[in-house]
Amino acid sequence: MTVNFAILGAGRIGQVHARAVTATPGARLVAISDPMAEAAGKVAEAYGCDIRSIDEIAASDDVQAVAICTPTNTHADLIEQFARAGKAVFCEKPIDLNLNRVKTCLDTVAAEKATLMVGFNRRFDPDFMALKAAIDQGRIGAVEMVTVSSRDPGAPPADYIKVSGGIFRDMTIHDFDVARWLLGEEIETVQAAASVLTDPEIGTLGDYDSVNVILTTASGKHCTITNSRRATYGYDQRIEVLGSKGAVSAENHREANIEIADAEGFHRPPLLNFFMSRYTQAYANEIAAFVAAVAQGAATPTTGQDGLMALALAEAALKSVAEGRAVKLAEVLDGA
Amino acid sequence: MTVNFAILGAGRIGQVHARAVTATPGARLVAISDPMAEAAGKVAEAYGCDIRSIDEIAASDDVQAVAICTPTNTHADLIEQFARAGKAVFCEKPIDLNLNRVKTCLDTVAAEKATLMVGFNRRFDPDFMALKAAIDQGRIGAVEMVTVSSRDPGAPPADYIKVSGGIFRDMTIHDFDVARWLLGEEIETVQAAASVLTDPEIGTLGDYDSVNVILTTASGKHCTITNSRRATYGYDQRIEVLGSKGAVSAENHREANIEIADAEGFHRPPLLNFFMSRYTQAYANEIAAFVAAVAQGAATPTTGQDGLMALALAEAALKSVAEGRAVKLAEVLDGA
Amino acid sequence: MTVNFAILGAGRIGQVHARAVTATPGARLVAISDPMAEAAGKVAEAYGCDIRSIDEIAASDDVQAVAICTPTNTHADLIEQFARAGKAVFCEKPIDLNLNRVKTCLDTVAAEKATLMVGFNRRFDPDFMALKAAIDQGRIGAVEMVTVSSRDPGAPPADYIKVSGGIFRDMTIHDFDVARWLLGEEIETVQAAASVLTDPEIGTLGDYDSVNVILTTASGKHCTITNSRRATYGYDQRIEVLGSKGAVSAENHREANIEIADAEGFHRPPLLNFFMSRYTQAYANEIAAFVAAVAQGAATPTTGQDGLMALALAEAALKSVAEGRAVKLAEVLDGA
Amino acid sequence: MTVNFAILGAGRIGQVHARAVTATPGARLVAISDPMAEAAGKVAEAYGCDIRSIDEIAASDDVQAVAICTPTNTHADLIEQFARAGKAVFCEKPIDLNLNRVKTCLDTVAAEKATLMVGFNRRFDPDFMALKAAIDQGRIGAVEMVTVSSRDPGAPPADYIKVSGGIFRDMTIHDFDVARWLLGEEIETVQAAASVLTDPEIGTLGDYDSVNVILTTASGKHCTITNSRRATYGYDQRIEVLGSKGAVSAENHREANIEIADAEGFHRPPLLNFFMSRYTQAYANEIAAFVAAVAQGAATPTTGQDGLMALALAEAALKSVAEGRAVKLAEVLDGA
Incomplete structure (x- = not known):
């Protein structure tokens, strides 16, 4: 069976998914939708698909699946619309910046028995998959501590930061999902610290650029997450897991695998500088x-529930920073 | 201008090039040719192109370029046919196993003022290109010594070895081209040693599986090449260049960039095991x-002359092994 | 001027310092003291020094400096005795497990205008010194985040744990000092999480074996510390510092710098397994x-104040774990 | 039993051995000899030993062993003198620059049934020992190819080069010994290439600064050696061995194990720059x-025969360069 796709949103990530759909055996790109006619036109031309409106796509018999690549504030509504329309839905994280809205959205998905996958790309990175496979094969025994280092080359523009929900919901959210994936046990407690170190403007916007988080599960396993919005040497994405029998780590990706030696020492190129190439x-x-x-x-493999839990962890981290205390995830989930 | 392509030969490498042509902006795959109808059919279906005979392609007005992916013993004839037909020709190395046949073929290409590129893939590997760029940017000063380590995971089947022209013409030929590319000066002298160490059957076929070569240019620059038909840890492809101001090296590619630590130590996965994935x-x-x-x-960027020179170096290496002496490249080129 | 030394305590660390004194130009080992005659005798014989009682050493005109290598519960008294005796004092960390006792001890040292150095060996490791030098040379700009990974190959015996003051005072204390050294700014807030994951007996003793800590300075710089009492792959000692212009890290030390490649991949030996060889x-x-x-x-280069601050950070970490909140260092220092 | 030592020669290497003897349990430094009274005096003072003449040492009942650290042209005579005097002899390589003189010297040693060890320090390097142990434990199966990369930071002074016997006898000789050690089979054939690339003055002196060698054993195993008198990045000393089941390599030693990352990439310090620290x-x-x-x-563990064979390989390499052909080791050994 071929899965016929429509993509909602012809921006940067919509283009990435258009290419991915086209390159996936068993998938076919049928339609693209975007309020910007030019953007939609480019995708339509590049991949030979129709341009349709969102409502047309919802009503299209020849579309079984959609990928939602529109701005965050439209995600929950679109998920509900397409769940009701009987389409399988792939949605970029987050479902919504508001935890209650995520919950009602997921209720609708459940009521419609719809298929919903939330995009957490780290889980599908070949190196991180190999790391997870090593854990699953028992190579390091029982997982005890996960360390996630995630640093962006530079901060996004102020306009993006304003609508991003803040660093925990926008950036750390990926690492929260990685923590849940690798700890193999739900997180109970969140301790977080947050600062503005790279650019005072970020603080003016009410956000942080440098955060560290400790997550603890019921059995006492830990995950630490370190984030910065600035890393001059490139897009820094490392994971390390300590287990009872050993440890496993995933390394960064460089622009090229070469090394230059001279009188000053040995030099390797910076890391890939952009999340899309990484x-x-x-x-x-x-x-x-x-x-x-x-x-x-x-x-x-990832679900609406994964999207909900990662967002709840972001809420708990914010609360931990604000109140200077360890926050139980249950406080946030029940309060929402 | 879009370059319309036909591919001659629908085998393994023909399929690789079909995919490459399709993925290259400015190129279009128009036709595939293969005596095996099924093989041609698969490519035609996968990429939506015609199936034509070789002669039909030579006569096709809508084809500007061909990629020759047929068995080695057909290369020279096809190059000449398509040079005469006014097509630009891309041909996998080698042009022919016989140096004189290569020369007459190149004479025809020259007479027709045809475009001919011989495929030496190493020169287009991103890491090796970065290494070359570092040299060209003067990062290591004047090149003095090149070291090429090239080892296959395992020997090809006996049937292939029989028609391969031997390890120097089949495997080392890539490294000879790399040597010329990086030394930046023509090679004058070849010293080679060759053994059968991995499988006695290879010796029975009159070939070697383990060879080492020293190349020397007129100004005294050296390149050493080490080859083996067996490397249990994967497809080993390294280059190192020493210059007056420093050195530059390119590293191998692993199956995954992870490391497992346990009581026995630190473990990383083997290298990519296949030249096509590498x-x-x-x-x-x-x-x-x-x-x-x-x-x-x-x-x-690579030419018929490059194909000729790499083959001549292979001839010189064979002669060096047979006669136990340093062989001047000129002996082989003039004698041919 | 030659500095004449006496060493108090002929145990493992006393022997290390005896060797160090002997090998240091400008220092001479004059006397060893230990209640165990046999232990003292071995050192005296090996290095050709006298055996004297502690009081004799305090009264010895030919001794200018002492290294205190006795059990922790004797440190503060001995520091005071030798400060009063006019000797320069080198003392292994910690000065005492009780913060108030440390304070009164340091008051005595101050009153006597005595020289006191507390042994924090990390600051004198060549690699960590090179890392610090890189920071001081401005190679990474302003320090923003320090990450210290410190894992022991295995837990000490229960008898040791009982008198150790717990993991924060015994093990993390080194990392607290490293944090202060590298952050270049006093720590204001401590958040800690602690678990028993490697051996339930450690929990029975009221201690932890797996801890993570976030330290924050007044200007918002962070240090995260991760500790475990178990690392099957050896003694894991890494530091990483992120700054405004880059990052610097120090690598682990292996038993041998070799790598074995085989069909399973690439293998390097475990880390050095013992703090004394590391x-x-x-x-x-x-x-x-x-x-x-x-x-x-x-x-x-390190002082009694450094000893006090590292211990105060350990107290704050314990309090953070107990009370589930971020603890100001001032609470502990003022309360003590 | 304590082995009482005298050291002949108080220069750089004599001082290294004086320290080594003093630090070795079971050895005692009894006397130093040097025509330069000041040099001898310094060693005598530093290690508390006598100053004696060479003849006095040969006649000393309290000396069982000598380390010969005098200029090369005195080695053979001194070996013979002390072999006759019944002393065990440790001598720095080479025994002599003339192969016939080495042979007659070894004849004397044999006739006297004396103990003679020639110093080939590579065999005693911890990393290279670990590499050899991995081979001996069967970790890589049967040895097939050895690759030795050995590059000096810079050329020695002209005065040294003049009396050194040339690069093959002075520098490559270590690598020839490593080849014999690791191949586990005597070398049959030598092919060598040699150039002057780093400094024309070296050519004026009749020597080379850049050489590559291929060694082949009777069963067809290979060793390649690459040498340069210049490596801006430090003292480059690597060994790599390919076997039927895998490979093992030993890495270089850096000044410090740190890495700095910045906008230009990742930077590690140069290699240790001096053979004595390495x-x-x-x-x-x-x-x-x-x-x-x-x-x-x-x-x-190393013998006079090892010294003879390494020198013979150097002779064969010189002959190979001069005559442009593969030289059998037997030609040199028989001809000598």
């Missing part, structure tokens, strides 16, 4: 996984 | 470079 | 630094 | 091994 394969893999799940009527 | 990007880049040259009417 | 050079360097300070009448 | 432990280990052999009346 996670090219991850984006392709997550679409392929969604297609496989839809084609087989199987559960998707 | 050089995926190189194959794409060399087609893109050919397309760019054809579209602009510019010289191709 | 920090051999650091122990020698710290004694040499003490000798230099005493000989020149200069300030010692 | 091989400190190797020098200590080789003296300890000699002491152990003398104390136990056992064979020394």
Whole structure:
């Protein structure tokens, strides 16, 4: 069975997914939708698909699945619309910046028995998958401590930061999901510290640029997350897991695998500088996984619940910073 | 201008180039040719192109360029046929196993003023290109010594070895071309040693599986090449260049960039095990470079002359092994 | 001027310092003291020094400096005795497990205008010194985040744990000092999480084996510390510092710098497994630094105040774990 | 039994061995000899030993072993004198620059049934020992190819080069010994290339600064050696061995194990820049091994025969360069 796709949103990430759909055996790109006619036109031309409105897509018999690549504040409504329309839905994180809205959205998805996959690309990165496989194969025994280092080359523009929900909901959210994925046990407590160190303007906007988080599960496993909005040496994405029998780590990706030696020492190129080049394969893999799940009527590897939990962890981290204390995840989930 | 392509040969490498042509902006795959109808059919279906005979392609007005991916013993004839037909020709190395046949073929190409690019994929590997760029930028000063380590995971089947022309013409030929590319000066002398260490059957076939070569230029620069047909840890492809101000090296590619630590130590996965996965990007880049040259009417980055010189170095290496002496390249080139 | 030394305590660390004193130009080992005659005798024989009682050493005119290598619960009394006796004092960390006792001890040292150096060996490790030098040279700009990973190969015996003051005072204390050293600014707030994951007996003793800490300075700089009492792959000692212009990190030390490749991949030996082999050079360097300070009448590179602050951070971490909140260092320092 | 030592020659290497003897349990430094009274005096003072003439040492009942650290042209005579005097002899390589003189010297040693160890420090380097142990444990199967990369930071002064016997006898000789050690089979054939690339003055002196060698054993195993008198990035000393089941390599030693990341990439310090700091432990280990052999009346791990063979390989390499052909080692050994 071929899964016929429509993509909502022809921006940067919509283009990435258009390419991924086209390159995935068993998937076909049928339509693109975007309020900007020119953007939609480019995708339509590049991949030979129709341009349709969102409502037309919802009503299209020849579309089984959609990928929502529109701005965050439209995600929840679109998920509900397409869940009701009987389409399988792939949505970029987050579902919404408001935890209650995420909950009502997921209630609708559940009521419609719809398929929803939330895009957490880290889980589909080949190196991180190899790291997870090593854990699952028992190579390091029982997981005890996860360390996630995630640093952006530079901060996004102020306009983006304003609508981003803040660093915990925008950037750390990926690492919260990685923590849940690798700890293999739900997180109970969140301790967080947050500062403005790279650019005072970020503070003016009410956000942080440098954060550290300790997550603790019921059995006492830990995950530490370190984030910065600035890393001059490139897009820094490392994971390390300590277990009872050993440890496993995933290394960064460089622009080229060469080394120059001279009188000053040994020099290697900076890291890949952009999340799209760093996670090219991850984006392709997550679409392929969604297609496989839809084609087989199987559960998707990441779910709306994963989106909810990562957002709840972000809320708890914010609360921990604000109140200077360890926050139970239950406080946030029940309060929402 | 779009460059319309036909591919001759729908085998493994033909499929690689079909994908590369399709993925290259400015190129279009028009036709595939293969005596095996099924093989041709698969490519035609996958990429939506025609199936034509070789003679039909030579006569096709809608084809500007061909990629020759047929068995080695057909290369020279096809190059001549398509040079005469006014097509730009991309041909996998080698042009022929016989040096004189290569020369007459190149004479025809010259007489027809045809465009011919011989595929030496190493030159288009992103890491090796970064290494070359570092040299060209003067990062290591004047090149003095090049070291090429090239080891295959395992020997090819006996049937292949029989028609391969032997390890120097089949495997070391890539490294000879790398040597010329990086030394920046023609090679004058060849000293080689060759053994059968991995499989006695290879010796029975009159070939070697383990060879080492020292190349020397007129000004005394050296390149050493070490080859083995067996490397249990994967496809080993390293280059190191020493210069007057420093050195530059390119590292191997692993299956995954992870490391596992346990009581026995630290463990990383083996190398990529197959030349096609190791050089995926190189194959794409060399087609893109050919397309760019054809579209602009510019010289191709590798030429028939490069193919001739690499083969001559292979001849000289064989002669050095047979006669136990340093062989001047001129002896082989003049004698041919 | 030669600095004449006596060493108090002929145990493991006393022997290390005896060797260091002997190997340091400008220092001479005059006497060893230990209640165990056999232990004292071995050192006396190995290094050709006298055996004297502690009181005899305090009264010895030919001794200018002592290294206190006795059990922790004797440190404060001995520091006071030798400060009053006019000797320069080198004391292994900690001064005492009780913060008030440390304060009164330091008051005595101050009143006597005595020289006191507390042994924090990390600051004298050649790699960590090179890392610090890179920071001081401005190579990474302003320090923003320090990450210290410190894991022991295995937990000490229960008898040791009972008198150790717990993991924060015994193990993390080194990392607290490293944090202060590298942040270049006093720590204001401590957030800590602690678990028992490697051995339930450690929990029975009221201690933890797995801890993570976030330290924050007044200007918002962070340090995260991760500790475990178990690392199957050896003694794991890493530091990483992120700054405004870059980052610097120090790598672990392996048993041998070799790598074995086979069909399973690439394998390197485990880390050095013992703190004394890992920090051999650091122990020698710290004694040499003490000798230099005493000989020149200069300030010692680490002081009693450093010992006090590291212990206060341990107290704050314990309080943070107990009360589930961020603890101001001032609470602990003022309350003590 | 304590082995009482005298050291002949109080220069740089004599001082290294004086320290090694002093630090070796079971060895005692009894006397130093040097025509320069000041040099001898410094060693005598530093280590508390006598100053004696060479003849006095030969006649001393309280000396069982000597380390010959005098200029090369005195080695053979001194070996013979002390072999006749019944002393165990440790001599720095080479025994002599003339192969016939080496042979007659070894004849004397044999006739006297004397103990002679020639110092090849590489065999006693901890990393290279770990590499050899991995081979001996069967970790890489049967050895097939050895690659030795050995590059000096800079050329020695012209005065040294004049009496050095040339690069093959002075520098490559270490690598020839490493080749024999690791191949586990005698070398049959030598092919060498040599150039002057770093400094024309070296050519004026009749020497080379850049050489590459291929060694082949009777069964076809290879060793390649690459040498340069210039490496801006430090003292480059690497070994790599390919076997039927895998490979093992030893890495270089850096000045510090840190890495700095910035906008230009990742930077590590240069290599240790001096053979004495790189091989400190190797020098200590080789003296300890000699002491152990003398104390136990056992064979020394390296012998006069090893010195002879390494020199013969140097002769063969020179002949190969001069005559442009593969030279059988037997030609040199028989002809000598």
